Amino acid sequence: MVREWLLTYGVPFVGSVLLAIGIVGGVMGGYALVQPAIGFCGDPQITVYSAEDTERLREGHTPAGGPELDRLRIAELSPAERRAVRAGIEAPGESISVEGATPHRAAFRRGVLVVADGQAHYVTLATENDCTQVSPLLLPLGIAAGLLGIVGVLTPPIYRRYLAFERSQHGDGESEGG
Amino acid sequence: MNRALVEFGVLCALAILVCGFVGYARRCGGPRADGGYRERSLLNPTVIREGVVRWTTTTDHKDIGLLYIAFGTLAALWGGVDAMMLRTELLTPAADVWSEATYNALFTTHGVTMLFFFVTPVFFGIGNYFIPLLIGADDMAFPRINAIGFWLLPPSLLIARAGLPSQVTAQILGALTSGPLVDFFGVLEEPGIGWTLYPPLSTTVANPQIDLLLLGLHLSGIASTLGAINFIVTIFYERETSWATLDIFSWSMLTTSGIVLFAFPLLGSALLMLLADRNLGTTFYAISGGGPILWQHLFWFFGHPEVYILFLPATGLMSQILPKFVGRKLFGFRFIVYSTLAIGVLSFGVWAHHMFVTSMNPRLSASFMAVSVAIAVPSAIKVFNWITTIWDGNIRLAAPGLLCIGSIGTFVVGGVTGVFLAAVPVDVFFHGTYYVVGHFHLITVGIIPMMMIAASYYWYPLITGRWYDRRLARFQVGLLIVGSVVTFGILLVLGFQALPRRYANYPAEFASLQQIATVGGYLIGLSAILWLYNMIWSYWNGDRVDDADVWDLKATDQFSREWQWLEDRLDRKYDLPPSEPETVRPAYTTEPEKGSPHVLSDPRGLVRSVLDDTLYGAIGGLLGTLAMSGVLFTGAFIGVFDVAAFAELGGLVGFGDDALVGYLTFLLGGVTTWAILFRAIAEFLPGRVLVVTGLSYATIMSTGFAVAFYTGQTGLELVGYLGFVLVAHWLYGLGLAGTIRYAEYRRTVGD
Numbered sequence: 001m002v003r004e005w006l007l008t009y010g011v012p013f014v015g016s017v018l019l020a021i022g023i024v025g026g027v028m029g030g031y032a033l034v035q036p037a038i039g040f041c042g043d044p045q046i047t048v049y050s051a052e053d054t055e056r057l058r059e060g061h062t063p064a065g066g067p068e069l070d071r072l073r074i075a076e077l078s079p080a081e082r083r084a085v086r087a088g089i090e091a092p093g094e095s096i097s098v099e100g101a102t103p104h105r106a107a108f109r110r111g112v113l114v115v116a117d118g119q120a121h122y123v124t125l126a127t128e129n130d131c132t133q134v135s136p137l138l139l140p141l142g143i144a145a146g147l148l149g150i151v152g153v154l155t156p157p158i159y160r161r162y163l164a165f166e167r168s169q170h171g172d173g174e175s176e177g178g
Numbered sequence: 179m180n181r182a183l184v185e186f187g188v189l190c191a192l193a194i195l196v197c198g199f200v201g202y203a204r205r206c207g208g209p210r211a212d213g214g215y216r217e218r219s220l221l222n223p224t225v226i227r228e229g230v231v232r233w234t235t236t237t238d239h240k241d242i243g244l245l246y247i248a249f250g251t252l253a254a255l256w257g258g259v260d261a262m263m264l265r266t267e268l269l270t271p272a273a274d275v276w277s278e279a280t281y282n283a284l285f286t287t288h289g290v291t292m293l294f295f296f297v298t299p300v301f302f303g304i305g306n307y308f309i310p311l312l313i314g315a316d317d318m319a320f321p322r323i324n325a326i327g328f329w330l331l332p333p334s335l336l337i338a339r340a341g342l343p344s345q346v347t348a349q350i351l352g353a354l355t356s357g358p359l360v361d362f363f364g365v366l367e368e369p370g371i372g373w374t375l376y377p378p379l380s381t382t383v384a385n386p387q388i389d390l391l392l393l394g395l396h397l398s399g400i401a402s403t404l405g406a407i408n409f410i411v412t413i414f415y416e417r418e419t420s421w422a423t424l425d426i427f428s429w430s431m432l433t434t435s436g437i438v439l440f441a442f443p444l445l446g447s448a449l450l451m452l453l454a455d456r457n458l459g460t461t462f463y464a465i466s467g468g469g470p471i472l473w474q475h476l477f478w479f480f481g482h483p484e485v486y487i488l489f490l491p492a493t494g495l496m497s498q499i500l501p502k503f504v505g506r507k508l509f510g511f512r513f514i515v516y517s518t519l520a521i522g523v524l525s526f527g528v529w530a531h532h533m534f535v536t537s538m539n540p541r542l543s544a545s546f547m548a549v550s551v552a553i554a555v556p557s558a559i560k561v562f563n564w565i566t567t568i569w570d571g572n573i574r575l576a577a578p579g580l581l582c583i584g585s586i587g588t589f590v591v592g593g594v595t596g597v598f599l600a601a602v603p604v605d606v607f608f609h610g611t612y613y614v615v616g617h618f619h620l621i622t623v624g625i626i627p628m629m630m631i632a633a634s635y636y637w638y639p640l641i642t643g644r645w646y647d648r649r650l651a652r653f654q655v656g657l658l659i660v661g662s663v664v665t666f667g668i669l670l671v672l673g674f675q676a677l678p679r680r681y682a683n684y685p686a687e688f689a690s691l692q693q694i695a696t697v698g699g700y701l702i703g704l705s706a707i708l709w710l711y712n713m714i715w716s717y718w719n720g721d722r723v724d725d726a727d728v729w730d731l732k733a734t735d736q737f738s739r740e741w742q743w744l745e746d747r748l749d750r751k752y753d754l755p756p757s758e759p760e761t762v763r764p765a766y767t768t769e770p771e772k773g774s775p776h777v778l779s780d781p782r783g784l785v786r787s788v789l790d791d792t793l794y795g796a797i798g799g800l801l802g803t804l805a806m807s808g809v810l811f812t813g814a815f816i817g818v819f820d821v822a823a824f825a826e827l828g829g830l831v832g833f834g835d836d837a838l839v840g841y842l843t844f845l846l847g848g849v850t851t852w853a854i855l856f857r858a859i860a861e862f863l864p865g866r867v868l869v870v871t872g873l874s875y876a877t878i879m880s881t882g883f884a885v886a887f888y889t890g891q892t893g894l895e896l897v898g899y900l901g902f903v904l905v906a907h908w909l910y911g912l913g914l915a916g917t918i919r920y921a922e923y924r925r926t927v928g929d
Binding site: 013 | 273275653901
C-alpha cells in the first residue's frame, strides 16, 4: 500500500518539483545566455515628461518643500543621451532607450530637469534594464532536472505497464483497477 | 524581453496544443456507447457549421453552463500565463527579465483577468448547469437573457485585454510597414496601474487601453448582473422544492446573485465616472473635485462584496460536496444558510478596511475594523460546521474529498491572516506588503479554484457520462495543494519581513524565498495543465459510467436531485436500470517467485542457469556501467563531476594515478563485483519486481560513490554532482536488473 502510494503519487510529485525547478533553471539560464546577444538588456531607458507636465509636477513644491532637482542643459548630455531626450520630448511618457554611453545615469536615476529649447523637461530613469546574472551551471542543471522531472511524472503509467507485463509473465490475469 | 510576443506566443502554443490534443483524444476514443457511428472529423465543414450554429444559438442552461466554464478556463489560462511570467520576473532581485513597466502590467492584467473573467464566469457556469437540476426546474427563468449574459463576456474580455493583441499586431505590422495603423495599434498597451485602478495614476496615465479596460469591465459587469437576475428569478419562481429543502449550493448562488445585483451597478457607475475624468475633463476623482479617495470608497464598496461574490459559491460547493465524501449529511445546514446570508449582508459593511492607511477618521476605522472582525464569524461558522461534518465520518480520499479537506486548511490560514489584517494597527504595518498578497491568495487560490476543480471531478461523470483518470486527479490535487501552500505561505513570510508588494526590484536577501515561491507557482501551473489534460482526455477515453450512483451516495441517503436526473437519463437513453455500484479497487497482488522448480531434480539446469546468470549479470553490468558513464561524462562536460576522481581510483587499486586506468577499473567493477553482489543480495532489497530492486540497489550504492568520487564541489556544483551521481546509478541499476530480467523472460519463453 505504501509502495503503491509512493509510486503513484510520491515519485511524480518529486518529478513535478524537479520539473518546476528545471523550468526555473532552463528559462533563467537560457535567457541569461541569449538576452545580451539579442540586445534585450544593457541600455537603460528614460522617460521624458512634457514641459507642461513638468510644470504641473513642480507645482506645490515651490518655493519650499519638495526635492531640489538638478538642471542640465541638453548640450551637456552625451550624444546618446541627447538623442534619447529628443526622442522622449517627441513621445512624452514613453520609455526611451539610451543607446550608447550614459554618463548621467545617476542624475537620471534621481530625476533631473533637462533644459531643451528654453523649456525644462523632467527626465527620469524608467528602467536600468540590467542583464540577468545567473550561474552558467543553471541552464544544464535546469535541463537535466526538467528531463528527470518528466521521467518522474511519467513513472506511474510506465510502472503500471511494466507491472502488467510482469503479471502476464506469471500468468496472473488480474486487471488494473481505477 | 518583448513581453507581448512572448505571452502571445505562449498563449498560441497552448491553444495549438489543446486543439491538437482534443483531436488526438477524440481519435483515440472508441465508438460511442450507444453503438452509434464513429464521430466525424472535427475539421469536417459540416461538423464545424453545425457546431458553430449549435453553440452560438443555444439557450439550454447546460450548454450555456459549459460555455461559461470553457470561457472561464480560457481566461484562467490567460491570467495564469500572466502569473507565471510575473513569478519568473521575481526569480532575480533586479528587474532583468521583464522591465518594471511590464511587471506592473503583468500584475494588473493577472488580477483583472482572474477576478472578472475567470472566477465569476466559472461559478456562473456551474450554477447554470446544476441549479435547474438541483431545484427541479426545466431551465433558467430567462433562457435568452442567460445566453446574452454569457455572450457579452467574450467581447468584454477582448476589450479589457486588447493591449496584448494590439501590441502583437503593431509589432507584426511594424516589421512589414509603417504608418498611422501601426501607430494606432502601438499606442494600446496593457495598463500597469494595478487591478484597483486607483486615481490619480489611472486618471493621468495617457494609455488609451485604460479606457478600453474600463469599458470591458463595465460590459462584464452588465453580463454578471444579467446572470444574477436570472439566478434570483430562477430560484424564486422555478423551483420544485420548498425553501426548507433548497440545497446549499443554490442558497449560496442566490446570495451571491443578490450581492452582484447591488455591487456591480455601483462598479459600473464608478467606472463611468473614471472614464469621464479621463476623457471629458470632469473632476470626480480629481483633488480639486471629489478627490482620489472617493474612488477608493466607491471601488471598494463594490470590491469587497466582489470578494464574497467569488468566495460564497466556493463555500456552497464545499458544503455540497464535502458531505458526500465523508458519508455524513452537512452538519448545521440551517446555520450555514444563515452564515451565507449574514456574509451577504455584512460584505457591504467592510469596504473601508482596505483604506486604513488613507488617513481616514480613526472612529470610522474602528467601526470598519469591528465589522471586518465580525464578518469572520459567519466564515468561521462554516469552517466549524465543515469540520464537524467530517468528524467521525467515513472519509473517502477521492479527488473532490481531498480538495475539500485541503481547502479547509488553506482557507483557515487565509481567513485567520485576514482577521489580523482587519485590525487597524496590524494593517497599518502590513498594508501594501506581501502579507496581504499571501492572505488573499490563500483565499482566492486556497478555496475558490480548488472548489471549482472539486466540482469538475465530482460532477464529471454526470456531465460527460465518463470517469476521469482518478489516480491522476488525486495526484493533481496534491500538487495544487502543496503548490498553493508553498507559494502563498512564502508570500506571508515575505510579508512578515515587510517586503512591499508590486515592486519588480527587491533587496537581494529575499531572493531565496522568492525563488521557492516561484517554484511553488510553477507547481500550481503544472497542476492546472494536468487538470486540463485529464478533462480533455477522459471526455473521449475515460471509463464509461453505467450507473448514476457513481459515488455510492445511496448508501448514505445522499443521492441528490442532480444524480436522480442522471439516473433517469441513463434509463431513458441507454435503458440502464438503477443498480448498486461495484467497488473497484486496484490491487497489485503479484505473487513473488518461489524459486526454480528444477534446482533439485536437474543439476545440469542449475549449472546452466548459474552460467547464464553470470553471463547476463556481466552483460547487464556492462550495459549499466556504460549508461552510467554517459551520465557521468555529461556531468563532467557541464562541470559538476571531475574525471580526475577516476585517477584516484586507479591509485587506490595500485595501478597509478591515471584517469584512463581508473576508469577501466571502474568499468570492470561495474561488470563483475557490483553485478555479482546484486545477484547475491537482490532478494533482501526493497522492490517487488527485479527492476525496482535494481533501482533500490543502485540508490544505496550511489551514497558510497558520492563520497568516494567527491572532489570538493560546493553550492550549485554540489547539487548537480549529487543529482548526476544518483541518476547515473539509477541507470546502472536499470541496465543491470533489466538485462537479468530479460534473460529470465527469454528462459521462460524458452521453457
